[in-house]
Amino acid sequence: RKExxxxxxxxxxxxxxxxxxxxxxxxSASQSFFWYRQDCxxxxxxxxxxxxxxxxxxRFTAQLxxxxxxxxxxxxxxxxxxxxxxxxxxxxxxxxxxxPTFGRGTSLIVHP
Amino acid sequence: xxxxxQSPSNKVTEKGKDVELRCDPISGHTALYWYRQRLGQGLEFxxxxxxxxAPDKSGLPSDRFSxxxxxxxxxxLTIQRTQQEDSAVYLCASRPITSGRARLDEQFFGPGTRLxxx
Numbered sequence: 482r483k484e485x486x487x488x489x490x491x492x493x494x495x496x497x498x499x500x501x502x503x504x505x506x507x508x509s510a511s512q513s514f515f516w517y518r519q520d521c522x523x524x525x526x527x528x529x530x531x532x533x534x535x536x537x538x539x540r541f542t543a544q545l546x547x548x549x550x551x552x553x554x555x556x557x558x559x560x561x562x563x564x565x566x567x568x569x570x571x572x573x574x575x576x577x578x579x580x581p582t583f584g585r586g587t588s589l590i591v592h593p
Numbered sequence: 594x595x596x597x598x599q600s601p602s603n604k605v606t607e608k609g610k611d612v613e614l615r616c617d618p619i620s621g622h623t624a625l626y627w628y629r630q631r632l633g634q635g636l637e638f639x640x641x642x643x644x645x646x647a648p649d650k651s652g653l654p655s656d657r658f659s660x661x662x663x664x665x666x667x668x669x670l671t672i673q674r675t676q677q678e679d680s681a682v683y684l685c686a687s688r689p690i691t692s693g694r695a696r697l698d699e700q701f702f703g704p705g706t707r708l709x710x711x
Contacts, residue, residue, distance in 0.1 A: 515699075524684060524702035525636070568635065580649060581626070581700060585635035 484508060484582050491588035498559045502587045504569030505551045512579060514545055515570040519586065525568055526544050528554075552566050559591045595619065597703035599685050605709045606675055614706045618687030620705045625668050626700065627660060628684045636684065642668060643690075675710045682707050 487504045492498050514531035523543075529536065531552050532541040542555040552571075556563055569584035598617045606612050618625050627639040638652040642662040653659070658674075662668040672679055686700040 484709070524704050525700075530699075547707060578636060582638065583628070583636040592648045 483585075484499055485569055485584040487569050487584035489585055489587060491569075493590045493592065494559055496500045496561060496591055496593055498591075499555065499557045500559060500589065501556075502554045502567055502569075502589075503551055504553070504573045504584050504587075506547075506569075506582075507550070508571070508573055509547075509550060510574060511550075511571045512574055513551050513572040513579075515572075516541075516543055516552075516584075517570055518519050519566045519568055519570040521565075525583075528567070545583075556589075559589075561591050561593065564589055564591045597685060597687050597701050599703035599706050601706060601710075602704065603707045605700070605711065606711050607675055608677060611661075611671065611673045612675055612708065614672075614708070616668045616670070616685030616687075616703060618668070618685070619701055620665065620666070621689065622687035622701070623665065623690040624688040625662060625672050626686045627638055627668070628686070629654075629681045630684060630705075631681045639670070650671075651654050672708075675708075679711050680710045 485506050485531050490496040515526040517525040518524040518528045529538050529543050531545050533545055535544040540557045544553045549577055566586040566588050568586045570581050600615045625642040628636040630636050639651050640660050644665050645662050657673045660670045682705040684702055684705045686702045688698050688700050
């Protein structure tokens, strides 16, 4: 079983739609969680951290469920510019630091 | 300020040749990571440096891969006797490791080196 699993998609949605991605992780010792965004042929960039209580940033909401070992990302009112691959990242403690482990990513395509 | 830079941006080499990839992290960032991303795939962890030491080399796929970091700045990833399956984008990231909240620190990625082995 992979350490971080995501549905690769693609999710193909119209503008204005609400879309949700889930990500599951296998190591219960995972310390912290993030969503990164990666545009085609570009490097990943941080979208948002995921806090235990859940957090919101504009149209984006992230939630963490430690008991079930999954995190989610909800995007409301999708824009064409939201089209990208969304990477789930889980930090595992290792040797005094943290190793970010990436999921394979979920592809989102927002169409007019 | 300047972000993470990597060179070369593209490298085409023949099978069996050695290649060296370079990463210049953001100044002052203690941690540095190397990843490999094959076409259409996720990021595969290779190695990370805490300062100049590499506590975790578990991701290096074979003994043909090695990396070093000097002066807590520049890092080089060397691939010896390249094979076609080494073709990928090699991404470097750095991270500040703020004391007490290291687990929350964001990684900053460079643009990557696209390696093609013919």
